[in-house]
Amino acid sequence: MTAHAYTVAFEGVEARPVEVQCAVSAGVPAFAIVGLPDKAVSEARERVRAALTAMAIALPSKRITVNLSPADLPKEGSHFDLPIALALLAALEILPRDEVARTMALGELALDGTLVAVPGALPAAMTAAEEERSLLCPLASGPEAAWVGACRVLAARSLTEVVRHYSGAAPMAPAEPGERPAVTGHRDLRDVKGQERAKRALEIAAAGRHHLILVGTPGSGKSMLASRMAGILPPLTAPEALETSMIHSLAGLLDEGGISRARPYRAPHHTASMAAIIGGGRRASPGEVSLAHNGVLFMDEFPEFPRTVLETLRQPIESGEVMVSRANAHVSYPCRFLLVAAANPCRCGHLTDPARACSRAPACGEDYLGRSSGPLMDRFDLRIEVPPVAFTDLDLPASGDSSAIVAARVEAARARQAERFADHPGLRTNADAEGQLLEEIAAPDEESRALLLRASDRFGLSARGYHRILRVARTIADLAGDDTLRRPHVAEALSYRLVAARQD
Ligand SMILES: Nc1ncnc2c1ncn2[C@@H]1O[C@H](COP(=O)(O)OP(=O)(O)O)[C@@H](O)[C@H]1O
Ligand SMILES: [Mg+2]
Incomplete structure (x- = not known):
């Protein structure tokens, strides 16, 4: 008779339900996994076998067939180990079949039977809740999955613990949602002397999610200004926090377990690869643009990014979604970020300073900024020249509004927008x-x-x-x-x- 366990396969931020069927029959001893598995899934066979051996459970000399259904959905990753082990243990009558069939499971097995954390526990818990199943996952993934209130989450240290739970020898308590301590000690806007126009632009950008580029000589405070953006944005709303955390969960970045209400602030270096920034790679994982969803993407030294990366950015900026291709399919991830870019006016940086500009000025400036093409520059609603601060200004005590005061104004402006767009789901800020x-x-x-x-x-x-x-x-x-x-x-x-x- 066939035993059933349940798990998920990821398609973008969606976790699609997958049934794991396991049949043990007479015949030449073998252990086969079918149903479009990738290499990591096929390797599950060896890990499951080793984990069972570690628990002193020998595989019978029979034919074991595991089928992952639906067969046409690509299965990627090592999280299939646990559901395959569950289906097999149920087929061998070591675990109760009906209870295994009421559970959705994901987790990688070490050779000694320890469960290793895998990305995606949060979206998997959402799917488990929709399917009215509980979720079984590795210990470290429990706190993030437990945020889905409608789903009972069991987080186990090892396969032995799972077996002892089902046999009633040592039942596990449901996992609790993790808390991430609020980030404090943001650098304050008041530390930036002068630059009133740039500070005003920062406030407008934060209030309406308008993309901003700061152009100025080296040392004029561009990076300093951009790093203050995180401190003036309001915390994520509950739906926003969930959207952003789903992406961070898929990237395996929620390992502290908690969902954070702080807006993401991502600052990839200009040498980062296309896959790191846009997304993709062998496992089609989300890139920096998606990790910055609902938050800030800061691109320092903007013209230094490869031209292909800059050109590829245009479409995601416009649509708030990025298509990532992998071997046999395309997946899309949300990426509604606020782009803050900083650039020197030319390669040596002194174009705007007549005393220090080199002999190639002003042509060098056109060459340099021109590298980021016109249509891309057109995406910036706010373009600010940041002049060098005079020593006399630097010498003055800090003045102007603190980040907390600016944040309050930004929050009030965002509240007006939320009310305006209440009947337009999907729209949040004026930029939309x-x-x-x-x-x-x-x-x-x-x-x-x-x-x-x-x-x-x-x-x-x-x-x-x-x-x-x-x-x-x-x-x-x-x-x-x-x-x-x-x-x-x-x-x-x-x-x-x-x-x-x-x-x-
Ligand atoms: N307006 C300013 N107020 C206070 N300090 C400043 C200001 N502008 C620059 N600085 C100082 O100069 C340093 C370099 O600034 P930075 O933001 O890295 O410049 P940029 O990115 O434009 O090259 C800062 O760490 C800070 O110490
Ligand atoms: Mg800088």
Whole structure:
């Protein structure tokens, strides 16, 4: 008779249910796994065999067949070890078949029968809850899976512990959700002297999720400013925390067990590979753009990133989703991030300083920033020149608003947006609004319409540019607590765009 166990196969952030069937029959002794397994799944055979031997359970001299169903769904990873071992133990009547069939399991087995943590326990627990099964996973994965309240999670140290649980010798207690201590001690915006315009741009970017690029000489404080972004963003809402944690779970980054409410802040180096940034690789894992979902992607020394990476970024920026290809399928991961980029104006960095610029100025600046193509530069709603701070400014005591004060204004502006988009699931910030909806929520008054008309005549704004100005102006009005789009809001939005026109 066939025994059944259940597990999942991952497709992007989705965990699809998989049935593991195990039949033990008379015939030439063998142990076969069928149903589109990859190499890691096929190797499960050896690990399961060794783990059972370690528990003094010998495999019978019979034909053992394990089938992973549905057969057309690709099965990747080492987490199939535990469900295969469960199905086999149930087929051998060592574990109760009905109880095994009520459980969804994932986990890798070490040769001595210890359970090794695997990525994806959180999405697996979501699927287990939908299927009305409990989840059995390795000890370290328990705290993250237990966040799915609707699912009973059992987290075991070893296969021996699992057997003792089912036999009633030593029942396990359900796992508790893990807590991650709130991150404190963010670097404060007040530490940055001067640079009022850049700080204002940071606040607008945070409030409406508008992409921002800071251009300035080395040492002017660009990296310093960008690192303050994390401290002015509001914590993740509950649905956002779950979305982001699913991706971090798949990347195996939730090993402390907790779900964090802090917005992710990812700062990949420009030498990181395409797969590391965009996603993909042998196991089609999420890249930095997806790990930054609902948070910040900071790309320091932006023009130094390979051109192929920069070009590939355009589509994910626009759609909030990235397609990652692997051997036989494409998967997509969400990647709705706030892009903050920093760049020197030219390779040596002194283009804007007449005293120190090299002999190739200004052509070298066009060469350098021109490497990130026009259409990509067009994605930045806010483009800020960061001048070097004068020594006299550095010498002054810290002034301006602290991160906490700015964060409160950002949170209030985000609350206005949440209310505005309450009937539009999927839209969260002004940056997400498009077409008809954008025209409704950001209808300029007479004066600002005249201003926009003049600006587009003079600077030749593209349709995309025009809409981007409206979005930023809407956020500026939200920060001011104003329902109407007025001239000062539009004028300020235009000022961040026109630097751009000059650079293009
Ligand atoms: N506006 C500023 N206020 C205070 N310190 C500054 C400022 N700008 C730069 N610095 C100092 O200079 C250092 C280098 O700044 P950094 O952000 O790395 O510059 P960049 O990224 O533009 O090359 C900072 O660590 C800080 O000590
Ligand atoms: Mg820097």
